Amino acid sequence: MKKVSLFFLVLVLAFSIIGCSGADKTDSKTSESGKKAAGGELQVAYNAQPPTLDPLLTTAVATRDITRHVFESLVTFNQNFEVEPMLAEKYEVSEDGKTITFELRKGIKFHNGKEMTVDDVVASMNRWIAVTTLGKSFFTKATFKASGNNAVILEMPERLTTALAMLADPGQAAVITPKEVVEGATEKGLAEFIGTGPYKFVEWKTDQYVHLEKFKEYQSLTTESSGLAGKKEAFLDDIYFQFVTDASTRLAGIQTGEYDVANAIPFDNAEQLEANEDVKNHVYHNGFNGVVFNKKARFFKDVKARQAVNAALDEEEILMAAFSNGNFYELEHGLMIKDQADWYSEVGKDQYNQRDSEKAKKLLKEAGYNGQEIVILASRDYEDHYNAAVVVQQQLQKLGMKVKLDVYDWPTLLQKRGDANAYDIFVTGFPTEPIPAKYEFLNSASEWPGWTNDPKMDDLLDKINKAASQEEAKEYFAQLQEEFYNYLPIIKFGNKTTITTTRSNIEGMGFLQGIILWNIEKK
Template sequence: MSSLKTLLAAVGVAVGLAVTPVAAQESGGTLVMVVQPEPPNLAPYLSTSGPIGQVASKVYEGLITVGPDFKIMPGLAKSWEVSDDGLTITFHLQEGVKWHDGEPFTSADVQYGIMDVLREIHPRGGSTLKVIESVDTPDDMTAVFHLAEPAPYLMVALNGYESPIVAKHLFEGGNPRENETANKPIGTGPFKFVEWKKGQYVRFDKNEDYWQDGKPYLDRIVVRFIADAATRTAAVESEEVQYGAFGAVPYFDVERLSQLPYIDVTTEGYGYIAPIMQVQFNTEVKPFDDPKVRQAIAYALDRQFVIDNIWFGFGKPATGPISSLFKPTGLYTDEVIDFTVDDRMEKAAALLDEAGYPVGSDGVRFTVTHDITPYGEEWSRLGEYVKQALGQLDIAVDLRYEDVATWLKRVYTDYDYQFSSNFLYGLPDPVLGVHRQFHSNQIRPGTVFVNGMKWSSPRTDELMDAATTETDPEKRAALYKEFQQLVVEASPIVFMHEMEFVTVYNDMVKNLESTGPLGVYTNFADVWMEQ
């Protein structure tokens, strides 16, 4: 337990979710939630940007849902069978499902959405779903997936956050990257899009034709965008806002708010994502084309300091590309280069000298630009820390802070950057969340949250490919051990810390435990409010 969590527990704050009896459910009410920053679009089929998923998940759905303890539960598919050889999955779809424009949902939507949209343009779909060779539609209510090889990781990835199904009749014949649903989403979910007032809010109203009888319980969800941190905190305190996840309420305000009798705090609802905060390099531009320079930066940045002073104790130092949450599976190893040694600054300076970057007559080795993740105050403070820390090595750092859309384009389309802060999700299996960052086939200009470092190696590609299909746990662990060691040695990324997010919510919001490990990334069909 982190120092802040210990403090919260000491003052009696809930750090888990209380279970509410099913019989107490009530219908009605408007849930006002805050998301920071405002998403650049509402197209989860196009981007895995955190704010997009928090908002659009109320509209779109997947074939399955992920329940507590990662139990795979029915979604748009009511049941399924997997062949003995693992190469065929037959999904039987829910009947009576309609898109929000009134058109019927059929297996044709599943086939088109998987093969023509998610596999092609979804940031993780190109890796996660590439194993799907084809989808047959023998009738409107049956979709048959044919796989190139067994893929035990696939089922969990077919949830609405990870693999949102889109309407074929709205996408076919056009460029999915330019579809008008990017700003006016049309899905099958429990809430219908009403309007988006840029800079203010998105409004969703109850889908009266939702296929799950009696749901959703809420009449409306309003997602507010409040740029100023103090104003977000004040909105929660005054009960104008009842819910904020992913640190929408600044960490430094959590302790004070948690002492209010009507406010609860939890770190539950993030088990699916296994996020790692990182500093990533463009390995094709100087000086970060040299692994010695990248290692030097890895030594220079103090992970525990960042956790304690910027993220207020929420998190633990990361050692590599795979989270320690995978330790029980055997896929995690800490037998990698340790960048947290006592003489780390001396090692960093020596590496810079070896790389041919001595201190110049002006007292500076070189000047670089750090692009800050535009997700709020913690990230700005991280940028200031990076500047100060590298200054101790006589490296001058300029900071650049842009809006989300501009930053994403700079890093993942134009590659017009030197190094940037970021955080990516490890997800329930490395195939889902880790491979996309490091495989050579994931250098995909215009696709966000993939290999933006433009680093890869034949050996790490080989290891990831082998681990994708390896079913023997010990052999798979050995493959990932070598993979982690090679990636940490090359250091295309400085793995800073395993993030621990906080959700702050009003106690009138009930049944949040129903959201399971996906938390705010679920559709909130089962969430209700005490009237």
């Protein structure tokens, strides 16, 4: 009898497994039609998990990309990295450059229904100064004060021409939250994620998803939408950032329609998706990769040794190995990209991508290379870093150097690169920064791994920050880029891209340092 009941139990279980696929077809149909009726839900397969959703606390891109839909700042960047007002109605810089007055937009509502006041702005901005890298580096002696009921004033001890760009920077963005939320923040960050953006935060299930919902009372600007600036419309009711760390799963999911948007598609798979009519690839500029020299100890302490490597490298070969297709990279020497017309400079072009092994060998000799082992650190967590590192290793070996490649997972590399006695070079990526001062490798005071120590660059950075006008700042930046190519704290390989793939019914995707999901429609 027992056996009979066991048999039936097994039978029922078996049928429930087999039967479920049939039953679920209807399930998925209803949910699909449900989606359409609801006016739109966007499933985004995102490649990394945010360490926190407090945008001030981290420089991690996952946090930046998600929270930009929830929070807004006084000013922001348009597609050309020009500063435009967002929560500020307008701003005015005093003649001596020490004071900036921000007049606030009226009637802006937070996601908790409260109206934004000067107190909220002052509290948020002072926290930004206290917590973020830029705040701590440039604004510790500056203060934000209320001026009447509708304006705040930033007072600085001296002129800081790049102040507005720093306040507009999407990384560790100077976001405005209610005063109570600022006061409730601990060293672990904000306890509530309440902003003014077109989407409000609903839920974060760690390791699964972040759910954002349309903020119905959002007051959009009416100016033309560009980059992070201008008009923002939330067409979709819900956005789910699904954390899908496995690239092949993102790839399969975008093909079946499980996801509407898949971020960071591997370069090797782009071609396969091109052939699929149901999806569209979006290739957008996203910073650059390069090698960072250890300038504190070991062989590359000597500038001649660094110049030898720079003379030798064939950047095209490196970029091709990293990105597998000429459409996904650009040979470019400049630290600021061409879109950043306020900064871009041709200086240093002749020092880039030289492929001159004779010159390199001569410089190596002058640097006194005697066969010591050169250690390169790279991580396979970023396949483009690793592939580039392999080619750099080969190119240096051709010069007769003894080169070892140490491959680690990313957190290990982050720690190893802090030990000056352990390595010579590490391969890493940099986002497109809005101002030169944000590139840590230009700045001696930051003590960022690689340990730049060049008084000339420090002086020029200072001059840029205090320049009387953008034109003057641009002039100093050209000199800085020249010094960069003399001193070589790092070697830039070239501009890189990121591929985001969407279903073909998704229209209006935007990109500026990551994906922008407002103004998106699901046709």
